[in-house]
Amino acid sequence: MLKIHKNHSLKNNNTFGVDIASAYFAEPQSADEIKFALEYAQERNWNYYVTGEGSNLLYVSDYDGLIIRPRLNNIAISDESASEILLNVQAGVNWDQFVSYCVSNNWYGTENLSLIPGSVGAAPVQNIGAYGTEAKEIIEFVEALDTRTMKIELLSNNNCQFGYRDSIFKRSNDRYIVLGVTFRLQKNGTFRLDYGNLKEEFSRMPDQTLADLRETVINIRRKKLPDPSLYGNAGSFFKNPVVHRNLFESIRHRYGKVPHYEMNSAKIKIPAAWLIEKAGWKGKRHSNVGTWPTQPLVIVNYGNASGIEIYEFSEMVRQSVLDTFNIHLLREVTLIDISEN
Numbered sequence: 001m002l003k004i005h006k007n008h009s010l011k012n013n014n015t016f017g018v019d020i021a022s023a024y025f026a027e028p029q030s031a032d033e034i035k036f037a038l039e040y041a042q043e044r045n046w047n048y049y050v051t052g053e054g055s056n057l058l059y060v061s062d063y064d065g066l067i068i069r070p071r072l073n074n075i076a077i078s079d080e081s082a083s084e085i086l087l088n089v090q091a092g093v094n095w096d097q098f099v100s101y102c103v104s105n106n107w108y109g110t111e112n113l114s115l116i117p118g119s120v121g122a123a124p125v126q127n128i129g130a131y132g133t134e135a136k137e138i139i140e141f142v143e144a145l146d147t148r149t150m151k152i153e154l155l156s157n158n159n160c161q162f163g164y165r166d167s168i169f170k171r172s173n174d175r176y177i178v179l180g181v182t183f184r185l186q187k188n189g190t191f192r193l194d195y196g197n198l199k200e201e202f203s204r205m206p207d208q209t210l211a212d213l214r215e216t217v218i219n220i221r222r223k224k225l226p227d228p229s230l231y232g233n234a235g236s237f238f239k240n241p242v243v244h245r246n247l248f249e250s251i252r253h254r255y256g257k258v259p260h261y262e263m264n265s266a267k268i269k270i271p272a273a274w275l276i277e278k279a280g281w282k283g284k285r286h287s288n289v290g291t292w293p294t295q296p297l298v299i300v301n302y303g304n305a306s307g308i309e310i311y312e313f314s315e316m317v318r319q320s321v322l323d324t325f326n327i328h329l330l331r332e333v334t335l336i337d338i339s340e341n
């Protein structure tokens with residue numbers, strides 16, 4: 001029988017380390033237990049919210065409802081050929097443990113996504129990405145509970161409507177609870193080295209194996225990003241904005257060299273980190289909250305900051321970028337529980 005905990009501290013359930021609580025908390029271990037938790041909440045008119053490891057969330061206040069943390073933890077081979085393998089991975093599996101498992105078996109596809117915190121269940125929600133790779137490239141289909149019908153559905157890659165840090169799961173107002181993801185991995189794949197300094201760093205590895213590529217990614221990430229167990233954070237706080245060419249040209253006119261990526265002839269993506277730095281926020285700290293000195297896109301809880309302090313700091317950064325560049329940054333991090341998002 002599923003246990004519903006009351007007044008549960010969420011301090012260890014969010015990588016910002018914010019000290020808040022939920023009125024109720026449950027860790028279902030099967031699809032049936034998830035259904036039970038949902039029905040239990042619905043019968044009592046409680047709000048509910050599904051989380052993984054809380055590495056892409058900011059709790060702004062206590063949550064007056066039921067937090068559901070799926071704990072389905074199995075990995076199984078669902079099909080295999082000489083060149084490929086299909087793996088069904090349940091939502092509660094830790095993402096990086098899954099990557100480690102793939103790399104240790106010499107299956108290609110996940111390695112550039114090494115050391116991203118969080119659960120497998122959240123990977124398709126946000127379409128996680130790093131070092132030139134996105135989860136959508138290896139996702140075959142997603143098994144999800146449709147909370148409107150209470151039926152389990154298989155959504156093909158196409159039906160997941162993946163975009164940049166986006167998917168149907170993110171857009172459909174909590175309609176789906178991800179139960180598991182099936183990944184297609186390669187047995188004789190190629191290395192993806194075309195991002196940033198990855199190629200250069202990898203070339204220094206003695207053997208240049210798949211495991212070496214994972215280690216290279218981990219080393220680069222450790223140098224650049226704060227470890228959430230030491231400095232609470234949720235990775236990139238904002239998405240990289242895509243702007244119209246006219247606006248980009250006016251910024252280039254003012255600043256000379258502007259890092260960018262051309263999406264098409266009209267749309268240009270500019271790194272949010274560059275905008276934040278130029279707006280004067282790199283390494284800036286207000287009391288317990290600040291931007292990380294080597295990556296200003298990451299907002300850090302330096303002490304016992306509350307969710308509202310972190311939120312207010314992020315709004316100052318956002319306003320400043322708006323005032324300086326006329327660019328409205330969108331959050332990558334989900335705010336709970338605040339209605340405007």
Ligand SMILES: Cc1cc2nc3c(=O)[nH]c(=O)nc-3n(C[C@H](O)[C@H](O)[C@H](O)COP(=O)(O)OP(=O)(O)OC[C@H]3O[C@@H](n4cnc5c(N)ncnc54)[C@H](O)[C@@H]3O)c2cc1C
Nearest residue numbers: 052053054055056117118119121122128129130178234235
């Ligand atoms: C140091 C650091 C570095 C990071 N680097 C990266 C990076 O390089 N690339 C990147 O893309 N992200 C990065 N992130 C963000 C984060 O790791 C990912 O977004 C991750 O997928 C979140 O997983 P989670 O289990 O913690 O999800 P949570 O934060 O718990 O939830 C995130 C969202 O997914 C939903 N969700 C979670 N589980 C389910 C489920 N089973 N069914 C339905 N919805 C669900 C939640 O409702 C929420 O909307 C980083 C974070 C940190 C702290």
